[in-house]
Amino acid sequence: MEINQAQKPFVGSKISDESFITLFMVGVLILVFVIASLVVPNFYKPQNIFNLITNNWYVIVLGIGVTFILITGNFDMSVGGNVALTGVLSVYFCQGVNVSQNPLANGLGLPYVVAVGLALICAMGVGAVNAFFIAKLKVPSIIVTLGTMMLARGAAQVITQGAQRNTSLPEAFGVLGSIGIPGTSIRLPLLIMIALIILAYVFEKKTVFARRIYLIGANPEAARLSGINVSKYLTALYILSGLLAGITGILLASEFKAGVSSRAMGYEFDALVIALLGGVSIAGGFGSVLGMFVGAIILSVVTSAATGLLLSPDWQYILKAIVTFIAILSQRFALDKRKS
Amino acid sequence: MNTIKNETLQFQLDRSEKIRSTIKQFYIYIVLVLIVLVFSLMKLDQVAMFGRGHFLSPDSIINLLRSAVPIMTLSGAFTLLMISGYIDLSVGSAMSLSAVVYALMILNGFSFLPAFVITLVVGIVMGFTNGYLVMKLRITPVIATLVTLSLFKGIALLIVPDGLSAIKGSADKPMPDWINYYARKEVFLGLPWAFWVAILVIIVLVIVQRKTILGKYAAAIGGNRIAADLSGINAVRIVGLLYILVGFFAALAGIARASYMSLGDPLSGDGMELDCIIAVLLGGTAFSGGEGSVAKTIIGALIIICVTIGLMTVIPAYWQVVAKGTVLIAAVVLNHLLVRDNVKA
Numbered sequence: 288m289e290i291n292q293a294q295k296p297f298v299g300s301k302i303s304d305e306s307f308i309t310l311f312m313v314g315v316l317i318l319v320f321v322i323a324s325l326v327v328p329n330f331y332k333p334q335n336i337f338n339l340i341t342n343n344w345y346v347i348v349l350g351i352g353v354t355f356i357l358i359t360g361n362f363d364m365s366v367g368g369n370v371a372l373t374g375v376l377s378v379y380f381c382q383g384v385n386v387s388q389n390p391l392a393n394g395l396g397l398p399y400v401v402a403v404g405l406a407l408i409c410a411m412g413v414g415a416v417n418a419f420f421i422a423k424l425k426v427p428s429i430i431v432t433l434g435t436m437m438l439a440r441g442a443a444q445v446i447t448q449g450a451q452r453n454t455s456l457p458e459a460f461g462v463l464g465s466i467g468i469p470g471t472s473i474r475l476p477l478l479i480m481i482a483l484i485i486l487a488y489v490f491e492k493k494t495v496f497a498r499r500i501y502l503i504g505a506n507p508e509a510a511r512l513s514g515i516n517v518s519k520y521l522t523a524l525y526i527l528s529g530l531l532a533g534i535t536g537i538l539l540a541s542e543f544k545a546g547v548s549s550r551a552m553g554y555e556f557d558a559l560v561i562a563l564l565g566g567v568s569i570a571g572g573f574g575s576v577l578g579m580f581v582g583a584i585i586l587s588v589v590t591s592a593a594t595g596l597l598l599s600p601d602w603q604y605i606l607k608a609i610v611t612f613i614a615i616l617s618q619r620f621a622l623d624k625r626k627s
Numbered sequence: 628m629n630t631i632k633n634e635t636l637q638f639q640l641d642r643s644e645k646i647r648s649t650i651k652q653f654y655i656y657i658v659l660v661l662i663v664l665v666f667s668l669m670k671l672d673q674v675a676m677f678g679r680g681h682f683l684s685p686d687s688i689i690n691l692l693r694s695a696v697p698i699m700t701l702s703g704a705f706t707l708l709m710i711s712g713y714i715d716l717s718v719g720s721a722m723s724l725s726a727v728v729y730a731l732m733i734l735n736g737f738s739f740l741p742a743f744v745i746t747l748v749v750g751i752v753m754g755f756t757n758g759y760l761v762m763k764l765r766i767t768p769v770i771a772t773l774v775t776l777s778l779f780k781g782i783a784l785l786i787v788p789d790g791l792s793a794i795k796g797s798a799d800k801p802m803p804d805w806i807n808y809y810a811r812k813e814v815f816l817g818l819p820w821a822f823w824v825a826i827l828v829i830i831v832l833v834i835v836q837r838k839t840i841l842g843k844y845a846a847a848i849g850g851n852r853i854a855a856d857l858s859g860i861n862a863v864r865i866v867g868l869l870y871i872l873v874g875f876f877a878a879l880a881g882i883a884r885a886s887y888m889s890l891g892d893p894l895s896g897d898g899m900e901l902d903c904i905i906a907v908l909l910g911g912t913a914f915s916g917g918e919g920s921v922a923k924t925i926i927g928a929l930i931i932i933c934v935t936i937g938l939m940t941v942i943p944a945y946w947q948v949v950a951k952g953t954v955l956i957a958a959v960v961l962n963h964l965l966v967r968d969n970v971k972a
Contacts, residue, residue: 362769420956420959420960424960424963426914426959426960429769430904430908430914430955430959431959433901433904433955434952434955434959435952435956437901437949437952437955438949438952438953440948441945441946441949441950441952442949444945444946445945445946445949449945556777559770559773560774569769569770570767599785601781601784601785602785604778604780605778605781605782605785606781607774607777607781608774608775608777608778608781611774612760612766612774615770616764
């Protein structure tokens with residue numbers, strides 16, 4: 288009874304700031320969608336709405352890891368390079384041995400399952416390297432992850448000699464990326480994305496681990512003094528982000544039946560943008576996976592509306608920039624209003 | 628007994644501190660000399676020492692210094708910004724956009740001076756945009772400048788007509804020959820105007836950092852922002868000015884690049900931000916700000932150019948990215964080991 292009394296002043300603000308921003312961005316999403324439907328023909332059709340969600344599965348999967356890392360106040364710019372590296376490795380590991388004169392057709396000849404496992408381990412390895420520099424050596428995350436991005440993409444380029452590997456692949460290779468629910472256009476990558484979003488949501492809301500991530504972001508020193516092993520948490524998150532990038536890389540490689548060294552160029556920026564659109568703030572342990580998801584759909588609506596208006600693809604860069612700035616400023620404005 | 632022990636301990640500490648600071652002071656010169664030495668000893672079976680094709684042949688050195696012009700122009704101002712504890716990741720895009728704008732104007736009949744001045748004004752506007760977003764709207768520097776990276780790049784790509792990869796002359800509308808005078812025509816010691824302008828920029832910025840109030844204020848802001856505010860330094864204005872300077876010199880570097888290539892390539896500045904960061908970190912500037920040296924950044928810039936040009940002759944192009952990533956990580960670690968950060972975050 289007394290507890291209820293004490294909580295009374297907060298009744299007006301039943302929902303948390305994170306949920307508030309997510310709802311706010313849902314409002315923005317609806318607004319953007321209505322505008323897009325008015326100016327772009329056929330934009331409101333169910334098939335198009337379905338595409339808006341499905342076409343961006345890879346950025347959303349990457350966004351999960353990037354969101355949690357941003358909440359701790361760090362960056363992960365290595366995900367794009369990691370996607371490319373993992374895709375190339377998954378191809379290289381299972382290509383036949385000595386099947387051709389062309390060095391790009393020869394691989395290690397491992398079974399596909401083993402190849403996937405090894406590629407995922409390498410992806411987590413990239414995350415572990417990030418974690419070592421950031422958590423142990425306390426080097427700024429933005430610089431280190433830009434460096435590991437170059438290392439990962441560079442390694443992918445070395446393995447493919449700057450091009451791609453797409454020959455002498457086992458039958459099983461293309462299955463993961465193309466298998467789906469028969470009779471629908473729902474594919475495995477989409478299902479994996481949905482499962483990962485649900486898992487991440489439960490993780491974020493229900494586990495102590497996740498709540499501590501917020502504390503680390505809000506005040507790392509206070510987190511350390513209250514007995515949280517900050518470097519352990521950062522390490523786990525970077526490895527998680529590496530794993531997610533690995534999953535994305537393997538699925539993309541399987542979908543295209545090729546390991547391309549230039550795959551996923553700029554995905555790290557897209558993942559960062561959707562997290563920011565979803566209200567994740569680097570300055571204080573703030574944000575949510577659901578918000579990131581909404582942010583991804585907003586970005587998808589804006590870019591596909593631009594394509595629908597026959598704007599040149601070069602507009603994408605400018606649109607992403609403008610939308611991000613508007614999002615950051617409007618979210619801050621909305622939070623300030625709410626608090627005053 | 629105890630005091631003696633303390634004194635010896637203190638003495639040992641002093642000595643290790645002294646060794647560290649000596650290494651810190653001189654390591655960058657040693658690294659540069661070592662790298663030059665390694666590359667000049669390579670392929671000696673194919674080319675004569677200082678002969679044609681050798682790393683240290685006059686042609687090669689001139690080529691190296693000409694390639695170094697953009698980063699030499701830009702990294703000085705970048706250092707000042709990083710000394711104040713801020714960062715600008717948009718410099719590469721700013722450089723590309725300037726190159727495109729400059730080439731576009733020259734292609735459309737502008738003469739040298741107006742095109743030059745207008746491009747520099749564009750650079751100032753870009754720097755002002757960054758400064759405004761970071762200092763007035765208080766968006767985290769990394770995020771604000773990453774987003775303007777996308778913005779400037781988009782504008783540069785948009786200016787280039789569809790179907791073309793760069794602003795360049797065509798049969799019915801040729802690019803004037805003189806566009807490359809600035810960065811190619813030899814004026815002194817076999818080096819072009821752009822190089823000597825870069826040298827002048829470096830000298831001015833070294834003086835600014837060491838002898839002027841702007842340099843002192845930048846270090847004060849980077850060392851302790853709150854203390855700087857309390858002692859009456861207008862950080863918003865100082866750092867805003869530094870962002871404008873970085874934009875200005877990015878434009879100057881872009882002009883040099885456009886002139887060197889005789890075209891405006893919207894991707895020509897890609898990766899410049901990383902080169903600048905490597906140069907600054909190699910030069911021993913603390914990442915969190917507070918201390919640093921423009922002069923040493925320039926040595927760092929020369930190291931990067933030596934590595935890039937030197938590697939080009941010995942390994943396939945697809946190794947370049949790995950090599951640069953390795954240099955970046957090495958620079959970060961070296962910087963971490965040698966520069967004692969007054970850890971802020």
